[in-house]
Amino acid sequence: MIRLMIVDDQHLVRSGLRMLCDSAPDLEVVGEAADGHEAVRLAARLAPDLVLMDLRMPLMNGTVATERILRDRPSTVVVVLTTFDDDDHLYPALAAGARGFLAKDVEPAQLLDAVRRAAAGDTPFSPRALRRLVEQAVAARDARTAGPEIPAPDLTDREREVLALVAEGLANAEIAARLHLGVTTVKTHLASLLTKTGCQNRVQLAVHAARHDLVG
Known part of the structure; x- marks a missing residue:
């Protein structure tokens, strides 16, 4: 059983994610948080296996919350689920320790699959986010000077x-x-x-x- 925490400042989004995750027999939603401060507090108390983390939230954003949760509980898996999947959000979230990065337009079945994959040690990414990582690698490759x-x-x-x-x-x-x-x-x-x-x-x-x- 994967113990899951949902972090999003929109109640409707949290409710929808809870309904989706509760429909899966191998997932258990153990808590919800509406901002980063609450997420850090609840993660310390509930010790979830995985956190679905929004990024833009009041009081404390998801990137800072991710860093603080992983600082206190490095075994926790954080998967970002956001509307804002641009570079300004992608790279700071990865630097904070997020294992996956998904856009909120992901299909329900793909989201459940991503949660399971992340809990098993994989790194689920939305195609757009992964494409940008690949493009950055291509740019770095093309910019390299000749060498072994x-x-x-x-x-x-x-x-x-x-x-x-x-x-x-x-x-x-x-x-x-x-x-x-x-x-x-x-x-x-x-x-x-x-x-x-x-x-x-x-x-x-x-x-x-x-x-x-x-x-x-």
Whole structure:
């Protein structure tokens, strides 16, 4: 059971998220907070496994709240859920320790999947946010001066196809549908990609692909 806390200054949003999460048999909403101060206080008292964190809130914003929650409870997982998924919000939230970054227009099933993935150690990102991370990696790659390069790993054609779709932000089921594969097969390719590249999660895979010019 994943013990979940919802942080958002809009009561209607909190209620909708609670209804959605309570509908999943493996999720339990243990608390709600309407601002960052309340979030920090409740996290210390309730010790949730995962926090769904809004960013723009009164009294204390979600970025500061994330930093303070993780300072006191580093094992807590924070996934940002926000309307504002631009660079001015993305990078400070990541610097504060957020493990995932999702836009509020995410589909309900995708949100539940992201919560489960984050709790299991993955890093769920909305496609737009992941795309910006990849673009930044591409820009950094193009700006590098000439020097010794670490060779790219030897990947199969199928692994390259899977990697390209990971860099687009597609979930396993979407990759499976796009490539006409089973989800289990996609997971096998992902495990191989993580081993070959030394990456720890999908975000690192996407950035690695960009740095080695393995995707467009």
